[in-house]
Amino acid sequence: MEGMEMSEVLRQRRAELNMSQADLAAAVGIDKRQIRRYEAGEQQPVLSVAVALAEALKISVGELAGIPSHRINLTGDWWASWQTFKDHDEVITAQEIRFRQQGDHIDVNTTTRGITVEDGGYHWRGELRLWDNEVLMGWYAANDGSVRSKGTMYFVLHPHGQQMRGKWVGLSYDGKIVTGWGGIGRTEADARAIIDEMKVSQ
Incomplete structure (x- = not known):
């Protein structure tokens, strides 16, 4: 514009x-x-x-008014990796997601479950808001039938916009509040590497 x-x-x-x-x-x-x-x-x-x-x-x-925006555009396909837990054991998952950005608002939808339904995989949707080209905050909610998972996401955007790292906090299937690291990158390997880096730095 x-x-x-x-x-x-x-x-x-x-x-x-x-x-x-x-x-x-x-x-x-x-x-x-x-x-x-x-x-x-x-x-x-x-x-x-x-x-x-x-x-x-x-x-x-x-x-x-036609004044150029310096907002980064994150629309497109991404990989998200999540640190989750099942029966007290850590599980690192990765799934493909799609961003559709309009201004500061980003609609997020999964395009794959990442893991099987039996292992706890599900589709979800959410929204993020971009603040000052450096922070993304928002929510997610499962849209797979009886899955109850829903919560919030907070990510710090890399200055070049090629990856995001942060945390999620949500309601688990059994009603407990749970949290873990989250990483978003252009490839599955990038997303998983973000989780590995954050686990080492904690």
């Missing part, structure tokens, strides 16, 4: 989010005709409306 006019940013971002002009107008609390005027470049929104537009489009007011 760098160097774009606000009208172009509005049209492009609305299309990326699959929103109609009516959807955006409803989210902001203005008439649909006003959105059409903004997108045609006939008018500029007042500050309060610009803030509401930016929030609805999940971008900053600066980005709405």
Whole structure:
């Protein structure tokens, strides 16, 4: 969106989010005709409306105005590795996940279980929020039938954006609060290496 006019940013971002002009107008609390005027470049929104537009489009007011963002884009396929425990024994798992980033918000979905269902593998989804291009915080919840696991995630992003290291805290299948290391990298080997490094440094 760098160097774009606000009208172009509005049209492009609305299309990326699959929103109609009516959807955006409803989210902001203005008439649909006003959105059409903004997108045609006939008018500029007042500050309060610009803030509401930016929030609805999940971008900053600066980005709405066409000022380039220096936010890292993490959209794509990743590998996540987790330190978990089963019957008091450590189990290190790895699974493929997919990030879909919109502004500071990242939707996360697993694409593989990592281990078999019998061994405790499950699919989950979650959300992360990127803070200052250095920290990711969010939640996860199982979306495999009767699996109860849900919790929070906290990761520190490597300066080049190629890996994340942190912890998860969650509710286990038997109702206990559990925690472990988490590592996210571009390959399975990278993700597993992050866990190994964190275990040594603890």
